[in-house]
Amino acid sequence: xxxxxxxxxxxxxxxxxxxxxxxxxxxxxxxxxxxxxxxxxxxxxxxxxxxxxxxxxxxxxxxxxxxxxxxxxxxxxxxxxxxxxxxxxxxxxxxxxxxxxxxxxxxxxxxxxxxxxxxxxxxxxxxxxxxxxxxxxxxxxxxxxxxxxxxxxxxxxxxxxxxxxxxxxxxxxxxxxxxxxxxxxxxxxxxxxxxxxxxxxxxxxxxxxxxxxxxxxxxxxxxxxxxxxxxxxxxxxxxxxxxxxxxxxxxxxxxxxxxxxxxxxxxxxxxxxxxxxxxxxxxxxxxxxxxxxxxxxxxxxxxxxxxxxxxxxxxxxxxxxxxxxxxxxxxxxxxxxxxxxxxxxxxxxxxxxxxxxxxxxxxxxxxxxxxxxxxxxxxxxxxxxxxxxxxxxxxxxxxxxxxxxxxxxxxxxxxxxxxxxxxxxxxxxxxxxxxxxxxxxxxxxxxxxxxxxxxxxxxxxxxxxxxxxxxxxxxxxxxxxxxxx
Amino acid sequence: xxxxxxxxxxxxxxxxxxxxxxxxxxxxxxxxxxxxxxxxxxxxxxxxxxxxxxxxxxxxxxxxxxxxxxxxxxxxxxxxxxxxxxxxxxxxxxxxxxxxxxxxxxxxxxxxxxxxxxxxxxxxxxxxxxxxxxxxxxxxxxxxxxxxxxxxxxxxxxxxxxxxxxxxxxxxxxxxxxxxxxxxxxxxxxxxxxxxxxxxxxxxxxxxxxxxxxxxxxxxxxxxxxxxxxxxxxxxxxxxxxxxxxxxxxxxxxxxxxxxxxxxxxxxxxxxxxxxxxxxxxxxxxxxxxxxxxxxxxxxxxxxxxxxxx
Numbered sequence: 001x002x003x004x005x006x007x008x009x010x011x012x013x014x015x016x017x018x019x020x021x022x023x024x025x026x027x028x029x030x031x032x033x034x035x036x037x038x039x040x041x042x043x044x045x046x047x048x049x050x051x052x053x054x055x056x057x058x059x060x061x062x063x064x065x066x067x068x069x070x071x072x073x074x075x076x077x078x079x080x081x082x083x084x085x086x087x088x089x090x091x092x093x094x095x096x097x098x099x100x101x102x103x104x105x106x107x108x109x110x111x112x113x114x115x116x117x118x119x120x121x122x123x124x125x126x127x128x129x130x131x132x133x134x135x136x137x138x139x140x141x142x143x144x145x146x147x148x149x150x151x152x153x154x155x156x157x158x159x160x161x162x163x164x165x166x167x168x169x170x171x172x173x174x175x176x177x178x179x180x181x182x183x184x185x186x187x188x189x190x191x192x193x194x195x196x197x198x199x200x201x202x203x204x205x206x207x208x209x210x211x212x213x214x215x216x217x218x219x220x221x222x223x224x225x226x227x228x229x230x231x232x233x234x235x236x237x238x239x240x241x242x243x244x245x246x247x248x249x250x251x252x253x254x255x256x257x258x259x260x261x262x263x264x265x266x267x268x269x270x271x272x273x274x275x276x277x278x279x280x281x282x283x284x285x286x287x288x289x290x291x292x293x294x295x296x297x298x299x300x301x302x303x304x305x306x307x308x309x310x311x312x313x314x315x316x317x318x319x320x321x322x323x324x325x326x327x328x329x330x331x332x333x334x335x336x337x338x339x340x341x342x343x344x345x346x347x348x349x350x351x352x353x354x355x356x357x358x359x360x361x362x363x364x365x366x367x368x369x370x371x372x373x374x375x376x377x378x379x380x381x382x383x384x385x386x387x388x389x390x391x392x393x394x395x396x397x398x399x400x401x402x403x404x405x406x407x408x409x410x411x412x413x414x415x416x417x418x419x420x421x422x423x424x425x426x427x428x429x430x431x432x433x434x435x436x437x438x439x440x441x442x443x444x445x446x447x448x449x450x451x452x453x454x455x456x457x458x459x460x461x462x463x464x465x466x467x468x469x470x471x472x473x474x475x476x477x478x479x480x481x482x483x484x485x
Numbered sequence: 486x487x488x489x490x491x492x493x494x495x496x497x498x499x500x501x502x503x504x505x506x507x508x509x510x511x512x513x514x515x516x517x518x519x520x521x522x523x524x525x526x527x528x529x530x531x532x533x534x535x536x537x538x539x540x541x542x543x544x545x546x547x548x549x550x551x552x553x554x555x556x557x558x559x560x561x562x563x564x565x566x567x568x569x570x571x572x573x574x575x576x577x578x579x580x581x582x583x584x585x586x587x588x589x590x591x592x593x594x595x596x597x598x599x600x601x602x603x604x605x606x607x608x609x610x611x612x613x614x615x616x617x618x619x620x621x622x623x624x625x626x627x628x629x630x631x632x633x634x635x636x637x638x639x640x641x642x643x644x645x646x647x648x649x650x651x652x653x654x655x656x657x658x659x660x661x662x663x664x665x666x667x668x669x670x671x672x673x674x675x676x677x678x679x680x681x682x683x684x685x686x687x688x689x690x691x692x693x694x695x696x697x698x699x700x701x702x703x704x705x706x707x708x709x710x711x712x713x714x715x716x717x718x719x720x721x722x723x724x725x726x727x728x729x730x731x732x733x734x735x736x737x738x739x740x741x742x743x744x745x746x747x748x749x750x751x752x753x754x755x756x757x758x759x760x761x762x763x764x765x766x767x768x769x770x771x772x773x774x775x776x777x778x779x780x781x782x783x784x785x786x787x788x789x790x791x792x793x794x795x
Contacts (some may be wrong), residue, residue, distance in 0.1 A: 029525050035521060141532060141534065142534045143533065143534035143535050158759075160758050161531055161533060161759050164531065165503050165531050165533035165535065166536070167533060216621045242702070246638065247639030247642055248642065251772070252531055255649070255737060256734040256736055257734065258736070275729045309643070312622060312642065313622040313646035313649050313650075314622075314646075314649075315646065315649035316621075316648045316649045316732070316733040316734075316736050316737060316741070317621060317622075318734075319721035321617065324623075325622075328623075330623055347740075448759070450759055451756070451759060452751070454758070457738075458738045461738055462737055462738040465649065465737060467737065467738070468738070
């Protein structure tokens with residue numbers, strides 16, 4: 001009997017200790033490495049400051065903002081004197097999403113390493129990895145212990161929700177006066193102003209690179225089939241007929257995530273009509289615009305492809321399935337972003353000559369559009385180290401930092417001064433040549449269509465499979481836009 | 486005169502010590518979130534700390550009942566649950582009886598059990614990947630059909646994707662495939678506990694294998710059959726999303742969406758615009774009510790059947 005009691009007491013103690021233990025594990029401490037996935041940069045790094053080290057009372061970027069907040073982005077401000085950078089102290093935490101193939105990780109590691117060396121008294125903690133967004137999601141939801149700076153990229157981090165909830169710091173005024181770290185340049189003079197995406201007129205994300213969706217093809221397959229890559233819809237349709245008889249679908253896409261289809265085919269054709277029309281469509285608010293003849297003609301082109309059976313049965317495919325179809329030449333074009341080569345490096349057959357285009361659903365004689373989207377960083381509005389975070393943003397706008405990031409991701413830099421095409425490797429070279437050429441109509445994604453995205457994806461998926469007419473798709477979009485809050 | 490069981494003080498203390506922490510944990514983990522979910526379903530809220538939580542009464546419910554996607558999700562859930570209930574119960578029963586009543590050698594029995602139980606222990610992502618490889622346009626099924634027809638493998642581009650064309654049927658099939666194992670093991674355990682004397686008596690009364698099944702096996706394991714039926718219904722509504730999300734993500738055009746995914750997309754996914762936790766909670770409350778009504782009705786139905794027999 002005594003043994004039973006003893007055993008009972010032990011079990012109860014174990015239960016209580018487990019509860020206490022669980023409580024401790026759930027508490028997120030930004031300095032603990034519980035959720036740190038790969039690299040942790042903590043204090044006590046050897047102090048070898050390589051950049052500007054002279055002391056200054058001004059931390060840089062925090063210059064007087066008298067009346068400057070009223071100025072437009074392009075209005076030239078008073079000349080800014082070169083400032084020596086004050087060394088940072090205290091803490092700074094950074095959240096960086098990296099995809100499964102580690103694209104961009106080397107560049108981030110190098111840049112943050114250099115920044116840390118320049119600021120030896122700064123305790124820099126980096127949360128970097130593939131699952132970092134989901135691991136830190138609770139901090140953003142609760143508004144507690146959020147990392148000071150976050151790279152807005154990857155799944156699991158809703159830019160729209162976080163902007164709408166005020167979780168990010170409003171950088172609208174700050175960016176106009178902030179200077180590039182250690183350099184005599186203002187960020188607003190460096191960054192492509194058109195690429196600044198605003199939410200309710202406020203700037204939360206500072207773009208570092210520009211991403212673009214489109215269609216990838218294997219030039220060798222086209223050579224084998226004796227056809228040229230299309231420049232518009234009629235050429236695409238005639239290619240599709242030839243390809244079908246050769247046992248290849250014209251297009252494949254991941255239907256499970258049809259935003260690839262929307263941004264790779266529909267939106268470039270919308271962009272072909274210019275920034276104004278693209279902005280109206282991507283704002284997601286005005287129901288009438290979704291009944292516009294121009295959008296309907298784009299969607300009708302997509303429907304023609306699907307109804308004729310030129311599109312793979314991709315409605316429920318994931319991106320790996322779609323890419324596999326494309327790699328096996330079961331489809332000639334795959335809808336994806338310009339990161340595809342970096343992402344699939346290990347799986348691309350040697351015979352592939354990867355090329356990228358944004359042409360597809362655009363009319364004959366119309367330049368294809370290309371939508372450039374900013375990939376950048378935001379600062380948490382809950383951050384206690386916002387000044388340190390701002391300094392890191394300024395550091396990221398250094399020419400060498402931007403260059404490292406753009407080359408590592410294979411993206412276009414968000415700086416006005418574009419990198420020379422020769423600096424890129426592999427298919428990124430062709431992409432930059434294409435995007436910087438005269439045969440494409442560049443527009444920038446500056447709005448967010450919020451909850452309309454889900455409907456747009458669903459509509460495009462069904463149209464591409466020939467299961468929904470363009471007219472009905474437009475009606476569905478108009479109804480959804482009316483409800484979009 | 487009623488006999489009251491007097492509990493000793495130490496026994497009372499024992500029950501308190503064991504019961505209280507469990508009750509507190511259960512309340513904290515289940516009851517409190519349940520009520521906070523109900524409360525939040527009457528609000529417009531993004532689910533992020535610091536954002537306003539506006540009381541909007543029944544507006545979320547009104548919007549929910551006007552949304553055609555909600556009805557699609559509900560219909561899909563009910564269809565999957567119905568077929569799972571019928572087919573898992575009957576197939577698990579057939580397999581359990583076969584593996585216990587048919588004369589098999591021990592290794593044979595072990596192999597059959599292993600293969601039938603295997604899907605239960607496989608991770609759901611592995612299961613979905615495997616079946617996608619079978620039912621996609623360029624999958625195993627279409628490739629085999631082409632070979633049987635004597636056509637070129639390249640002709641697969643002209644074939645349809647079974648997942649895209651019949652997503653709910655494929656999802657139901659996969660759900661049944663991976664649901665049989667657990668129910669079968671429960672029933673095997675129950676059948677093994679049935680006394681051999683009953684079978685011998687039935688045999689002497691002239692009952693064949695079928696007679697023994699209906700007059701001995703089934704009545705003896707009815708409790709477990711009832712358990713697995715209620716278990717299938719109660720777990721299906723909550724777990725359908727686990728299959729649908731990696732398999733189709735509700736596509737094409739919400740045709741394969743289920744209630745769990747509907748709640749998830751509005752409340753938890755971070756990638757679809759502004760999250761609407763209040764609205765997602767309204768959908769979750771409806772899902773919970775439907776789940777409760779179904780389980781309760783099923784339980785009543787089975788119990789009534791049992792009472793009539795007695």
